[in-house]
Amino acid sequence: MMKNDTTIYVNNTQIEDVESYIYLGQRYSTRDKNQDKKIQRRITVGWKAVAKHRDIFKGNIVTCVKKQVHN
Numbered sequence: 001m002m003k004n005d006t007t008i009y010v011n012n013t014q015i016e017d018v019e020s021y022i023y024l025g026q027r028y029s030t031r032d033k034n035q036d037k038k039i040q041r042r043i044t045v046g047w048k049a050v051a052k053h054r055d056i057f058k059g060n061i062v063t064c065v066k067k068q069v070h071n
Helices: 036-052 054-058 063-070
Strands: 020-023 026-029
Touching (some): 054 063
Antiparallel strands (some): 020 026
8 A cells, every 4th residue: 555645624623544444334444455346335315214214313303213213
């Protein structure tokens, strides 16, 4: 893996450069460049799950019920 000398900050906190990380419950490696489709599929599945309950989240339903659906 080629070392990148670029330092990235978010809210004055330096982002750590790692070789692997957990995203949506699955471990990914920064060395494997062929993971884009896999990550995009997991993001799409997540948004579809949220969209199924759109009426509940945007409707005039009490917050405690929205929390239960979310959890």
